[in-house]
Amino acid sequence: MQTPTTPSPTYTLPSDHRARLERALVALDGLSVGDALGEKFFAAGSLAMIAQRATPMGSWHTTDDTEMAISIVDVLERYGQIEQDELALFFARRWSRDPGRGYGGGAIRLLRAVSEGGPWRALSKQLFSGGGSYGNGGAMRVAPLGAYFAEDSDEVVIEQARRSAEVTHGHPEGQAGAIAIALAAAHAWRTRNQPVGDERALLQWVYDRTPDSTVRAKLAKALDLAPNSSVGFAAGVLGTGAYISAQDTVPFCVWAASRCLGSFEDAFWTTVEGLGDRDTTCAIVGGIVACRVGREGIPAAWLAAREPLVRGLGL
Template sequence: MTASAAERSHSALLALSVGDALGSQFFVPENRPAYEARMLPPGPWQWTDDTEMAASIHLVLCEHGAIDQDALAASFAEHHDFDRGYGPSTGRLLRLVREGGDWRTLAREPFDGMGSWGNGAAMRVAPVGAWFAGDPSEAARQAALSAEVTHPHPEAVAGAIAVAVAASIAPGKPSPGAFLDEVLERTPQGTVCRGITEARKLLTIGDPATAAAVLGNGRQVAAHDTVPFTLWAAARHLDDYERAFWTTAAAGGDIDTTCAIVGGIVGHPPAAWLSGTEPLPRWCS
């Protein structure tokens, strides 16, 4: 039986949450030995803002069948838990939306009216790609709508589009080169797109540290510093969540976010990893 759009989105959300929650454990100093030995630290692993925001995307898709921007902004604001690790800019935006502010104005305040170019829109968008599996053009359109609510800068939007397209086509298990070629076909021109072009050239390189030295690893918390590397990692391991995770984590940087992106694209985490991850919030079921 073919999975429904809601089932596919929920599956991507679960896979994203595992990458996010497990990736976040390697910021804890006492877990570093486990990370270096590729062993799992003690659970349960708590997810971060990446999963919380992705859960709102899944909820809005289930309620509307597409991205309704006002509904998404309201859900982001309502479910915003400061302790989940939100960046200061996004945290402020969501607080002001709760107080009655207009997200359309607030989201464009950073960067002289361009909005944030952070990786926040890319980190949460995999459920959009899964919902529109096999329809990468619509996945790209809906991803742009989801990004604009908090990250309207063209580079942040491009990062979200690239990840959503990747999640849309990943179930077909294309070859690494074909995978990135299709993502590039739909990613707007700019720094993110150029980074993915570089990632395409590095597919024969197996060392994540080398790839990250060229592409970034999310340390700058920017779309262009995050998305190209995650797509490189996903492209090389579309059929193996566990290898995709460890490859991504090995590069360091913004590990919870890079692993959330890769996890959401690749999907199907090991059952033991799912059981070690904090359950999704009840409100998104």
């Protein structure tokens, strides 16, 4: 496998790079806690535990959502932007060192090929009979990116999110899902010192800026839900990742994050109650809400139960 290259002198890190990176790491903590805890609720007896808001004992292991988010953070730390060739190599290298993290079939095919020297751009477009992936993988890992670029323009957030998704998700829906979540994380950070207010405010803001797509059309459906809709009803209308697509994952996640923006715990329990692809939905919502509540808003016991994150390529 190729080794990620040393950054070229043309990569100038922004003057506030450390503050950006710290924001991204807060989002990564929220994402990884959501991922690891959400994954626990696939086990037998989960419905009763969710009803009681009871967390499982022992260590909570992270999955592919966190693995790929770490690669995004590592690329941002090194380059201050999404360098796609490097990101593809970071993804592939983490997968090849630790493949048992629940990666999807399409991701495995792509990352194996990239790890063998294949060109990510052509491979990403060839997935799924040439349409490219519209899975939720671009969205599941992107909240730290939204945090890193939160003080840039919306256009920068959108373009960097699109670039981060394109490496594995050639389909516009997969990219729109990543854009929506990056925007949500950025907006959560920007509004962290304001009252939470209308529980649909974040949802409306994200809808207004998400590219035309089925993801966006389903964000409109989320806006049409009555304010007192139950989680089960919202999950039924919007989907919670049963098809692991961006379209049936992202709208519910933005709805849940918007409704519970002021509380990491409420956001988690609301999201996991929707069942579905719950490591990923909880990772997405955890990453967004952490941008709003900060690391101190994530229960300390949850952070302690999540396995330690190992960043970098040393693994």
